[in-house]
Amino acid sequence: MNVKDAIENRRAYRSLAEIKITEELINDLGTAAQLMPSCFNKQPWRFVFVYKDPQLERMKNEVLSEGNLWAKKASMIIAVFSKKEFDCVIKEREYYLYDTGMAVGSLLLRATEMGLIAHPIAGYNPSKAREVLNIPSEYNVINLIIIGKKDPIIPDNFTSFQLESEKNRPPRKPLKEFVFHNTFSS
Numbered sequence: 001m002n003v004k005d006a007i008e009n010r011r012a013y014r015s016l017a018e019i020k021i022t023e024e025l026i027n028d029l030g031t032a033a034q035l036m037p038s039c040f041n042k043q044p045w046r047f048v049f050v051y052k053d054p055q056l057e058r059m060k061n062e063v064l065s066e067g068n069l070w071a072k073k074a075s076m077i078i079a080v081f082s083k084k085e086f087d088c089v090i091k092e093r094e095y096y097l098y099d100t101g102m103a104v105g106s107l108l109l110r111a112t113e114m115g116l117i118a119h120p121i122a123g124y125n126p127s128k129a130r131e132v133l134n135i136p137s138e139y140n141v142i143n144l145i146i147i148g149k150k151d152p153i154i155p156d157n158f159t160s161f162q163l164e165s166e167k168n169r170p171p172r173k174p175l176k177e178f179v180f181h182n183t184f185s186s
């Protein structure tokens with residue numbers, strides 16, 4: 001699969017089936033993140049790949065928000081965390097979220113290329129996640145990534161919104177709303 005196809009095929013699907021988690025898979029996804037650029041090569045991203053109980057079970061039962069119960073079918077949950085001090089701070093510009101986001105973007109595309117679903121979520125309890133995963137409080141738990149493969153049979157407890165976004169990609173802004181040529185115009 002080329003990059004264009006991976007970009008087009010990547011979707012935040014919620015209908016998940018089980019996959020086997022191997023060290024090879026974790027290293028592959030980790031490498032996709034590792035090779036991304038960062039300010040002064042500071043590499044601020046940190047990941048806990050959670051695939052064994054009791055941690056996985058606790059993430060599902062204690063950490064996920066009500067709206068993300070579909071993610072209980074996850075075969076693995078990746079916790080993404082970092083802190084401001086790990087990356088460049090240039091006056092008002094703090095780069096740790098930006099650089100970590102780029103690393104995650106690459107990981108999502110690599111997962112897509114491998115035929116997996118990698119669905120980032122913000123709906124979870126970060127302090128509970130820190131407690132379950134032993135992440136000190138000074139870290140910002142930025143997101144969780146839900147890993148599995150697509151189950152073509154959509155569970156019947158999905159909301160109409162979830163059903164619709166399973167079938168069709170949620171619409172995007174047209175390019176003219178965010179791509180400007182030579183000068184910005186609002």
Ligand SMILES: Cc1cc2nc3c(=O)[nH]c(=O)nc-3n(C[C@H](O)[C@H](O)[C@H](O)COP(=O)(O)O)c2cc1C
Binds near residue numbers: 067121123165
């Ligand atoms: C930072 C972030 C937080 C998100 N949080 C959630 C979430 O809590 N629950 C959920 O079901 N999807 C979540 N999503 C997925 C988005 O809803 C999804 O990417 C968006 O609707 C576009 O759909 P697509 O990725 O399939 O193109 C999140 C995505 C991102 C990047």
